[in-house]
Amino acid sequence: MAPALELLEQPIENLRTKSKPFICNGVSLHDGLVLASAAKHQRVMNVFRAFIADVCQQFGEGHAGSPMGMAAIGIALYKYVMKYSPRNCDYFNRDRLVLSNGHACLWQYTFMHLVGVKSMTLDQLKSYHSANLVSLCPGHPEIENEGIEVTTGPLGQGLANAVGLAMATKNLAATYNKPGHEVVNNMTWCMVGDACLQEGVGLEALSLAGHWKLNNLCVIFDNNSVTCDGSADVANTEDINMKMRATGFNVVNVYNGDTDVAAVTNALLDARSSDKPTFLNIRTVIGFGATKAGTADIHGAALGVEEVATLKRSFCLDPDNHFYIPQDVYDFFHDMPDRGEAHEADWQATVAEYRAEYPIQAGEFALRVAGKMPEGWSKYIPSKEDHPTVSTASRKSAGVVTNALAGNINSFLVGTADLTPSCNVAYKNKVDFQSPDLRTSCGLDGDYSGRYIHYGIREHAMCAITNGLSAFNRGTFIPMTSTYFVFHLYAAAAIRMAALQGLQQIHIATHDSIGVGENGPTHQPIAVAALWRAMPNLLYIRPCDAEEVAGAYIAAIQATSTPTVISLSRQGLTQYPQHSSREGTLxxxxxxxxxxxxxxxxxxxxxxxxxxxxxxxxxxxxxxxxxxxxxxxxxxxxxxxxxxxxxxxxxxxxxxxxxxxxxxxxxxxxxxxxxxxxxxxxxxxxxxxxxxxxxxxxxxxxxxxxxxxxxxxxxxxxxxxxxxxxxxxxxxxxxxxxxx
Amino acid sequence: MAPALELLEQPIENLRTKSKPFICNGVSLHDGLVLASAAKHQRVMNVFRAFIADVCQQFGEGHAGSPMGMAAIGIALYKYVMKYSPRNCDYFNRDRLVLSNGHACLWQYTFMHLVGVKSMTLDQLKSYHSANLVSLCPGHPEIENEGIEVTTGPLGQGLANAVGLAMATKNLAATYNKPGHEVVNNMTWCMVGDACLQEGVGLEALSLAGHWKLNNLCVIFDNNSVTCDGSADVANTEDINMKMRATGFNVVNVYNGDTDVAAVTNALLDARSSDKPTFLNIRTVIGFGATKAGTADIHGAALGVEEVATLKRSFCLDPDNHFYIPQDVYDFFHDMPDRGEAHEADWQATVAEYRAEYPIQAGEFALRVAGKMPEGWSKYIPSKEDHPTVSTASRKSAGVVTNALAGNINSFLVGTADLTPSCNVAYKNKVDFQSPDLRTSCGLDGDYSGRYIHYGIREHAMCAITNGLSAFNRGTFIPMTSTYFVFHLYAAAAIRMAALQGLQQIHIATHDSIGVGENGPTHQPIAVAALWRAMPNLLYIRPCDAEEVAGAYIAAIQATSTPTVISLSRQGLTQYPQHSSREGTLxxxxxxxxxxxxxxxxxxxxxxxxxxxxxxxxxxxxxxxxxxxxxxxxxxxxxxxxxxxxxxxxxxxxxxxxxxxxxxxxxxxxxxxxxxxxxxxxxxxxxxxxxxxxxxxxxxxxxxxxxxxxxxxxxxxxxxxxxxxxxxxxxxxxxxxxxx
Structure with missing residues (x-):
C-alpha cells in the first residue's frame, strides 16, 4: 500500500530524457531547484490522501477517489512544474490549469491550500459539501473563486476550454511577442479523466488542438480505468494512445502515476518543449490506499469511518487525527509563494522592457491585459443612414457589423463551424488562425496571429473552446461563433456554461426560422429560442432589420459578463427605417x-x-x-x-x-x-x-x-x-x- | 474526366481478396451474378451525374457535389451489394442504408428511382427544392417517405443512428436466431462525409461501435476532402485511418472511388464478413466531371447552365437533353425488383421454418416484427396501493417501474450514460449488451442478447443511437436512456430528431432541479424544461410522486409516435396518496x-x-x-x-x-x-x-x-x-x- 521509493534528491534537469531547448512555452526552470526524495513525496501524499478521505467523511459524501488517485500528479504540477503565483492567482502570464474532471475539485482546493493561496483556509476546505453560503469549495470548481480558471463539471467541457486557453496564448503571443520579448508564453495544463475522452465535445476539441499544433497544451489523463458504472472497459476498449497519436498529439506514458512524482514531473517538463500538444497517459489507482481502491465504489462516495481509519494506519498516520496537515507538509510547499512572486516579477520586467522598445504594441497589449476594448468601438457600428432600404437578410446586415468590428479591433476572434459561405462573418483581409506550418490543398493558410477560426463541423467544441478564449482573461477577447441556429442544440451545453460563468461572447445564429426553406425541418429551428429565452444570464436577441441588428451588437458589446446570441434570417427582410430603432432594441x-x-x-x-x-x-x-x-x-x-x-x-x-x-x-x-x-x-x-x-x-x-x-x-x-x-x-x- | 476502364465482366466472387465464410451478416450473393463492364458502369455514372446536375439546375440550387461524387458507390451498393426490395422497401430483414450526409439525398432519391421504387417517379425527382407540397424529395431524407430509414441532415446523427440500427440487428439475432435459422441478419450501411467524422456525436458512436464489435456495420466514408469552408484540411489534418483502427474498426481503402465500381463493390463485400465494424475510406472527387469538381464551390450550389452543358458534352451526352435517363440505364437495374422479392421470399421461408420449429419464440418474434408490445404490459405498472408512503425520490419510484417493465418485456432496451448507480434503471437479472468476447476488469460482461446498455459518458451518442434502435422498425423496441436532466443539453440535438421522426422512446432524466444540492450549479438544471416544453411532438412529464410516476410511464407507452422525457428528483419527495392520480397525470x-x-x-x-x-x-x-x-x-x-x-x-x-x-x-x-x-x-x-x-x-x-x-x-x-x-x-x- 505504501511503496517506499528510495530515489535520491537530484536536480530536475537531470531527469529529463531528451535534450530540448531550455526556454519553450514560457518554461522557466529555476537553476538549482531539486526534486525531493521519494520518501518525502510519499509522506506528502500520505497526508494529502488521508486529508481528502477526512473531508469527504465529514458529511458522508463527495468525490474522494480521483483526488486521492491524483496526489502525485498534484505534487508534480504544483511543486515543480506549473508557473503560478499563490499570492496573485490571476497574474496574466501564469500557466492555466483546468480540472476538466471537475468532480475531483477537492484535489485542486487542497493543493491551493498547501501552496499558500490565502483565501483557501483549512476552514474553507472543511466547507466542502457544507451548508456554508460563502464556501470557496463548491462541489465543482467555479470560476468566480480565486485560482479557478474555468467552471467545470459537465464532462468534456473543461478539455475544450483548455484548448481555447492555449489558443488565446498562441494568438496573443503571435500578435504581441517580439524577439527577446515574450510577454505571453504560458502553458495550459488540463486534467482529464476517462469521461472527458469519451464525450464528443472533448474529442472534437482534441482534433482541433492536434490540427492547430498547440504545443503549449498538455492534456494529463488520470487513467484510473474506472467510471461510475464499473471498470472503464465496460464502455470503452479503444487504443487511446494510438487514437491520440492519430489526432496529432505527442503521447507520453507514465506507468506508476500513484507514487512516482519524479516520472510525472519529468513527463510534464517534456510537454513544455514538445512540438505538438502532449497527451500524458498516467496510470493511477482511484482511491489509492483505500481497500476499495481501483473500484467504482470509491468514485463518488465517502470511504466510511472504519475505512478512513484503516487508510490512515496504512499511511502511518494517527486514525484519530482528523484534517491533519503537519508542519513538514506545509514546509514542503513553503517556497511556492515566493517563487510565484518571482515568476510574476520576471513577467513584469519583461513587459517593462517591451514597453520601452515597442510602446505602441505595449499600449494595446496593456489594454488587452486590462480587459478593455479600444475606445471608440462604437464608430464601427453602422449608423441608421448606412442601412440598406431594400429587402436584406439580417445575416447580411450582421455581416456588415462583424466586418467593421473584427476588421479593426484585435479583441474580436471570429469563428465558424464550417459555414463561412452562409454566416457572413468572414471579414475583409481576415487572416486564419492556423499553425504557420499548415499548407492546405485549397491554399487557405494562416498563422497564430490570425483571428478567423475554422472550427470544422464541430459546433460543440466551437462554443466550448470559445469559453476558454473568453475565460483566458476577462475582456481580453470578445470571441464570436457562427453556425445555423438549429445547430445551437449541438452546442447548448457549452453556451450554458458561458452564461453560468458570465463570459462575454457573441454567437451569430443564422437561418433562424422556417424561412430556411428547402433544407427542410431538420434545418428549421422551432424550439431553440425557448431555451435561450429561459436561460439565465444570456441575451437572445432576434432583430427584425439592419437597425435592430446594430442595436443587437451594441447590447452584446455592452454586456461584458453575459453571452449574447444574435438570431438572424437566411432570407431577405423588409427594412423599417421609419419604425425600427437601436434604442428600442436595447x-x-x-x-x-x-x-x-x-x-x-x-x-x-x-x-x-x-x-x-x-x-x-x-x-x-x-x-x-x-x-x-x-x-x-x-x-x-x-x-x-x-x-x-x-x-x-x-x-x-x-x-x-x-x-x-x-x-x-x-x-x-x-x-x-x-x-x-x-x-x-x-x-x-x-x-x-x-x-x-x-x-x-x-x-x-x-x-x-x-x-x-x-x-x-x-x-x-x-x-x-x-x-x-x-x-x-x-x-x-x-x-x-x-x-x- | 471520363477514364475508360476496360475491366471485363466477371463473377463478383472472383473479386474478393480473401477467402471468407460465404454466409455472414446475412450475405446472400446470388450465384452467377456478374459484375458489368467498366464501360457500362461508366455509362450509368455519366447519365446519373448529368441527371443530378440537371435537377439542381432546375431551381438554381441544391446539393449537387456529393451525389455526383458518390455515383460509383451508389452503383456498388444498389446494384451489387445491398439486400433490399424495391417493391417493399420496409421488409423486415432488409439491409439498412443511412445517408448520414443527408444533404446528398438526391443521390439516394435517384438510385431509388433507377432500381424501381415505384413512388419515386421522375416527376418526384424533379420536385426536389420545388414548392410541391407532397414531394417525396425534401432537401434532406425524411423517415416518413418510402425507402428512407432515418431522417438525416444534422451531421453526425445518421452515423450514430446507424450504430443503433446495427445494435438492433445484433440484439434481435442473439435473442431469436437459432442454428440454421437466421431470422434477422441484415447489414447496416452508413454513408458519411467529413462532417460526420468531425462531429462529436459521430465520434462517440464510432467508439461504441468499435467497443461492441458491430461487424454488421459498414461506415462508408465519401472522402472528397472538401467541406463548406474549403478543403477539409482547413480544419482537420488527423490520420483518420489510424484513428479508426484505434477505435476498433477494420479499415479498407479504395483509392479510385469515382469510377472503380469493382473496387468499391469488393470492399463493400469484404465488410459483410469482417470480424469488426468496417470503415471504408473511399477517395472521391466532389462534383466529379464538373469544371469546379474538387472544390467547395460545388458543395451546396447548382453548377450553372453553361457548366451543366459542358459536363454533359464531356460525358458524350446531349447538352439539350434534360433529366435524361435512357432505357439502357433503366435496363442496367431492371433485375433489382425481382431480386428484392427473392430476398424477401428467402426471409419469409426462413421465418416459416423457424415458426415450425420454434413456435413460442416465433410468436414473440412476430409480435416484435408487427411492432407490438405483449398484451398485459399494464400489469407491470405498480398500482396505487403498491406505492411507498414515506418520502421517496421519484428516481426511485421510476426505478420500480423500469424494473418491472424491462425485467419482463424484451422490447425494452435500457441504457445509461455511466450513471447506473444514480439513475435507478438497472433491472434485476439484467444482462448487459456487450460483445460476447468482452472480458472486463470488473467482471461485468454480457452478450448481444443483453438489454442493458452502458453507453459510457456519451449522452449525445446514447440518444442518437437510441433513435436508430427506435427506427429499426416502429415498435420493435422501446428504448430507454438515462442520465442527469442537465446533461440533456449534451443530447438535445438527438432528442429533437426523435421528436421530429416520431420515434417512441423513454428518457429517464434524474436530478432534475436545484434539489441536486452539493454538486452545484453545473449540475442543477434551470432552463432545460423550457426547451422540452416547447419542442413539438415531445412529452416532458415531471411527476410529483410515485403515483404520477406510474402515470408518466403509461403516457410514455401509449405515445407510440412520440419520445417522452420523464423528469425525476434526486431527493426524497413527500407522497400524496390522497391527491395524486395517474389519470390526472395522463x-x-x-x-x-x-x-x-x-x-x-x-x-x-x-x-x-x-x-x-x-x-x-x-x-x-x-x-x-x-x-x-x-x-x-x-x-x-x-x-x-x-x-x-x-x-x-x-x-x-x-x-x-x-x-x-x-x-x-x-x-x-x-x-x-x-x-x-x-x-x-x-x-x-x-x-x-x-x-x-x-x-x-x-x-x-x-x-x-x-x-x-x-x-x-x-x-x-x-x-x-x-x-x-x-x-x-x-x-x-x-x-x-x-x-x-
Missing amino acids: KGGYVFTEADSDDFDVTLISVGSEMVYAMKTRDLLLKNYGIHARVLSFPCTRLFEMQTREYKQSVLKARANKPAVAIEAYPSNGWERYADASVSMNSFGKSLPSKETYEHFGFEPKRIAAKVKDLVDEVRRDGIGILRGDFREFNEGPRIGFEH | KGGYVFTEADSDDFDVTLISVGSEMVYAMKTRDLLLKNYGIHARVLSFPCTRLFEMQTREYKQSVLKARANKPAVAIEAYPSNGWERYADASVSMNSFGKSLPSKETYEHFGFEPKRIAAKVKDLVDEVRRDGIGILRGDFREFNEGPRIGFEH
Missing part, C-alpha cells in the same frame, strides 16, 4: 408603430423575420375591417424584463384592455406574458421554398387579419376578461403524434 | 386538491419536486391568513393543452377571477399561460445541501405564503384586471451579469 421591446387612432383595438407583437407579417396584418386590419392595430417589436424579452415597470406598461398598454397577439414562427411559450393569442408553431417545419413554408404554416397577413378581427369582435362583445386563462392559438395547437 | 394537469371552501381565494400550480412547497403553502395560507387555496398538479403542459377547452377551464377556473401562482424551480416561461405570478428561478443554482438550496432561492412555504397573501389582498382591493400584462415574479426577476 430596451428589448418597444413600440414599433402606434395605431393610426388614439383609441387602438389590438396590439400586435412581433419579432425578427416575422415582423413583416405583423406590419402587413396591421395594414389589412385597417383597410379591410377598420381595426386600429399598434405593433410592438420585441427583439429581446430578457432586456425588456429588465426595464422599469412604468416603461413596460407604456409599451404593453395592457390596462387598455385590448387584446394582444404575438406573431412568431416559434412556439408561443413565454409570449403568454404579453399576449392573449398567437400565430405560432406547434409542429416542425417543412421542406418548401421560404415564402411557401410560411404560407403553409399560416403566416399570411390576410388569414392573420381575419383571425385578429374575430378576436377583436369577441372582446368587444364579451369584454377582455374572457381571455383570462384561455390563451388562443391561431394555428393548430400543441399535439403529439406523427403522420406517416 | 391529462397533463389536474386538480390536486380543491380549497376547503367553495369560494376559493387563490390557485397554486405546482409540479414535480416543488409540489411540497405548494401543499405546505396552502396549509399556511389557511392557518395564518384564512386564505383558501386550491392546488393544481401540472406534470405535463403538452398533455394538458391537448385536453378539451371545457376540461381545461374546469381545472384552471380562471373565470373565477382569482389569482393563480405557479411554483417551480425553473424559469417562469410558459406558466404565464395559466398563472399571474410565480415562484421561480431566474438565475443559476448554488452548491449547497438540497434543502438549503431551495431555501436560498426562496422556496420556503412561509415566505411564499406571505407573498401570496399580498397578491390576494391586492386583487381583493383592485380587482383581477390589475394583473393583466403585469406578471409577478416573487423571486428576483430576470437579469444579466455575473457576481465576481
